[in-house]
Amino acid sequence: MTSFRNLEEAFIRFQFGGKDRLRIYRKLARLQRNRVTMTESLKTMWRHESNEGKKPKRPAAIALDAWRRRVENGKSIGDAMEGWVPESDRTIIRAGEKAGSLPEALDDAIFIHIGQKRIRTALIIGISYPFVIFCALITLLVIVGTNVIPSFSTIVPRERWTGSGAMLAYIADFVEVGLIPSLVGLVVLTFVILWSMPRWTGRARVYADRFPPYALYRLVRGSGFLLSFATMVKSGIKTTEALRIMIRGTSPWMKERLTKALAIMNDGTNIGDALYRSRMEFPDREVVLDLRTYASLDKFDEALTTIGRENLEETVTRIERSSAVMRNVCIGLLAAAFGMIVGGIFSLQSQITSTF
Structure with a gap:
């Protein structure tokens, strides 16, 4: 089961391509310029990418949720992105x-x-x-x-x-x-x-x-x-x-x-x-x-x-x-x-x- 989960996660990360990545970079840069906290920025983008939680399995939504959890545990956004970018x-x-x-x-x-x-x-x-x-x-x-x-x-x-x-x-x-x-x-x-x-x-x-x-x-x-x-x-x-x-x-x-x-x-x-x-x-x-x-x-x-x-x-x-x-x-x-x-x-x- 662990191997299957690892394979599934690897596939999701593969789907999280350059187009999604650049879109998130642009939104995150704009939110940070407006002094929105990192945790709140990630939550806001997750709501948008998941269509208000209706499609949480989208690669970008999964990535943002993973980053948010890591940031809430004390990591910087750069460290939270490990494995995704x-x-x-x-x-x-x-x-x-x-x-x-x-x-x-x-x-x-x-x-x-x-x-x-x-x-x-x-x-x-x-x-x-x-x-x-x-x-x-x-x-x-x-x-x-x-x-x-x-x-x-x-x-x-x-x-x-x-x-x-x-x-x-x-x-x-x-x-x-x-x-x-x-x-x-x-x-x-x-x-x-x-x-x-x-x-x-x-x-x-x-x-x-x-x-x-x-x-x-x-x-x-x-x-x-x-x-x-x-x-x-x-x-x-x-x-x-x-x-x-x-x-x-x-x-x-x-x-x-x-x-x-x-x-x-x-x-x-x-x-x-x-x-x-x-x-x-x-x-x-x-x-x-x-x-x-x-x-x-x-x-x-x-x-x-x-x-x-x-x-x-x-x-x-x-x-x-x-x-x-x-x-x-x-x-x-x-x-x-x-x-x-x-x-x-x-x-x-x-x-x-x-x-x-």
Whole structure:
């Protein structure tokens, strides 16, 4: 029975997604700005989410009820949210509570979520369109290789095909013999690259991060790092402590970069110089130069927030630009293949006409 309850609770927490979370963050921030106590805020939101108690099994209502009980037992809201929201959100919220700026911390958590969602959306759109074109190209080659070309070979033997018509014979041979192994190899290569992105470390990886697709991974992860780091520092967390928090539970790739920077900062170096001296080129060279400029100046937290937000916009723009390049390349390949096939068919028709 205990296992079933744990499974049920895990499923409910899974259903409590980003949309519900952001809605509650916004309401809680507004209530806190109006000086409503935390317990009363949670009770009010529970009544609304449960439709005055008529639907208490809604994930958001269950979450709010769990938070209320924990708060009434003496926990802070940041601690009460454990298990229900991402650890990065809890870190920002707890820091905001300690600094007496909980509404601002909730706003920052919302901004980070929206920013990361924008990046994910840009990535999905950027990858899906070239993927569809690639599938169309493979489908075209299969149709031509299995249906069109064999019908011509029954009229004129392949050995007599010349010019662009001879290229169709190579396409048919590739579809028959090489297509499946090539697709399998491409899938394996894609899996290896995706597996290595968060795991591959070392000096060779630093050089690989300069080129696609690893450069895109560094861009996305670097933007997420800046947003989270800026929010933590703005909430009053020391830069070294913010890095320690972010190191916990992160990927080997990110851990290597943050650990090296932290080791340098332990000697009194600021975050900008530490990232520069680590020679990891993370988040990227321009951002590191900006951090080196502002880290030793007053109001670094404000400058860091500005850098993080500007980098978010730049990241989305770069992803969209890279996606446009990939899309144009795929369209070019599809057009070239279509043109080659059409030219080959006309060439074969001419050979058939001259033969008969």
